[in-house]
Amino acid sequence: MFKILQKTFKVGVATADYPGIAPQLAEQFRGCPEFDFDAWSDARPAAEACPTGAIAFRDRDGVRLVTVDYGRCIFCGECEAASAASAVQASAVQASATQINPVRMSQNFELAAADRRDLVLTAEYTLHPDGRHAELKSATSGPSAEEPGKRIEAAIHNLLGRSLSIRQVDAGSCNGCEQEIVALNNPVHDIERFGIHFVASPRHADMLLVTGPVTRNMELALRKTWAATPDPKVVVAVGACGISGGIFGTNYASLGGVDAVIPVDVYVPGCPPRPEALLYGILLALGQVRQRPGSLSRR
């Protein structure tokens, strides 16, 4: 026992202080890609390279509609690489000087959103005859970081003095998301400092934290778990797979995202979402439910 005490004293406080202070990210950490829609001259190479179809486009009557869905994105960086390669080719032809890549990986991971549509960006372009973009007609922006930030403060405030019980449900994941959910409980991320506990039974849970894709074989179990969770309950869909089916999409064995089966309150992008991203989404969901107590009866 002496050894243990010794160790505990030596280590001291290991806990990171997110979201109070910004997390320590490695310089190399890849968050979501960001897009300079004005400067983007061709979405095709990025769409071609994207493994999950998060970047897609449709050409009609000389107009291209490009969509970027963070709910499918696995933060792989292939769009950035493909875009850089095509920009280099183009600049060689035009002999222009330094070309900045319009698709760049950022360190942003605070992407959780209550509205699935907030995870989708769109841009509309008129086209050159060779298929490259001529002019940007319109674009929508992504989830704004500001507003959720405030909500999270409200959530933490609401939590003070009470506790939240989470039941985790793996509805078909690759177990990558579970790795990071487990990490939430280690001393570094220490989710218990918010009074948030993982519980064994849905009957004791306020929140279901669900990973996906929802497989055909887990659909019934997920429905039953949801039904066994007392109202009011919050459902958080975790990871590209939990949001949209991710790289698996929908197929004979996969029903896609969690909201294909039960109503979802907050979506947390990532593959897997890092622990801080999960925490952000969980706190957002709390703010959500406190602010809009009617959110469940809506459905």
Next chain:
Amino acid sequence: MTTLLKELRERFPEQVCSVEESVPGQFTVLLNGPDATAIARHLLTGRQARLATVFAEDRVSAEGVFYNYYLFDRPGDPAWVLLKAPIPAGHPSFPSLAAELPGVNWAEREIQDWFGLEAAGHPNPRRVALHDNWPDVHPLRKDFPLDTVLPPFEGERHVYRPAHGEGVFHIPVGPVHAGIIEPGHFDFAVAGEPILYLQLRMFYTHKGTEKLFERLPIPRAVFLAESISGDSAFSHATAFCQAIERAAEIEVPARAQFLRTILLELERIANHISDAGAIANDVGFMIANAHAGRVREMVLRLCETLTGSRVLRGMVAIGGVRRDWQRTQVEAIEKTLEVVEHEFRDLVAIIRSSNSTRDRLERTGILRPEKASMLGIVGVAGRASGVDLDVRRDHPYEVYRHLTFSVPVYQAGDVRHRLLVRIDEVSESIQIIRATVAHLPDGPHCAPAQPIPPGRCALSAVEGWRGEIIHWVRTGDGNRLERCKVKDPSINNWPAIVEAVEGNIVADFPVINKSFNLSYSGTDR
């Protein structure tokens, strides 16, 4: 190897059609019919070979037949032997080996489910991969489209083997479990406290992965390989890339091989550390788990520095790795390892200092060596029960052929020794990484991208942290695959849990289960 192949030809002239070295070190023995039993028996008993896996392929539209593949290796021989047995489309049946070789029980039933080929004479021919509520479909047949919409799920219909006798009852658990773990169903038959037997039902997380491999362009399929089993993302994706590289004869630059080796070992270290903590946790030693979680975080941060991802995603690529390392990144490896080595030693000391922990782990969940080798158990679980297998040494890849390292093997086969194997391996992995870093060559980090030629087959094996991962591919037109077979070590090892829990009390099940820590997603795909 050549003498063995000659011998097969001479002893079985009727059955062996041809022998070819399809890829260096991989010999394909084409048989003239579906019956592989005589040759398999000869290899197993006469030549001490091991049957690593059995799988099938639908070649009906191309060649008019299905194929069954039986993959063997032999101690001391780095070559693989793949028996290839054609099965006529008009008579889709093959003789089962499961009665004499229980290790292929599930693999043969998977073939029944996926392809509709009957394993004739199988002692328990029920469905295993497709649950009983599935319609009569065979998803890996070429005439079954990936996007087939099946009628909705109507509830469970599986019948478990009943338990009889006074005081004997069943405890059903799952598919949703109490902790943060993957879904599966366990049916315990107990007599008072002790477990009489355990029946397992897996494939709850089946998501069409092998079928999906046939649709994605090969470069994108690398990301699917990362999602077979998230805790082994790098090992599975490396196995996949190696299979493609061998099929397409792509030379991986030396620097890339070194980088891959380092990352493979970091994946092992991260998982072994968390398992050590989790095993302690399951016998009530929470402080040890907290320390393990902290040390693991150090490793994950290093992983992020090296790949941009805490769990090593988006790094490995066909031909090498996606990103090269700067000097500072390489220095981070050395610095972190020094701290991790020290902290891990403390963690082990903490675990060792607790006599009550030792009591709970010792003689709990015993898997005897005879059983382990008979059931074909691999990886950590095998090595704790006398099965001396390690792909890194037996079929070396990347930099392992140039490295010397020891492979810990114990005979006791209890939870404690599965923990000890992990502890020993963390130290070995740290030494492997140090040796690899010390000789890190300069040069390109990836071979130039190139289209993959069609019609090539190759396999690859990687020692993931859990054990032997195998991928087998057949390339097709348009930079796509015709087939990708994925074998996670978990598939070999479920029978080990069934064996190890017998006679133990239900309260010890969590720690026994954790000491194997198998991947449900890797099993179910």
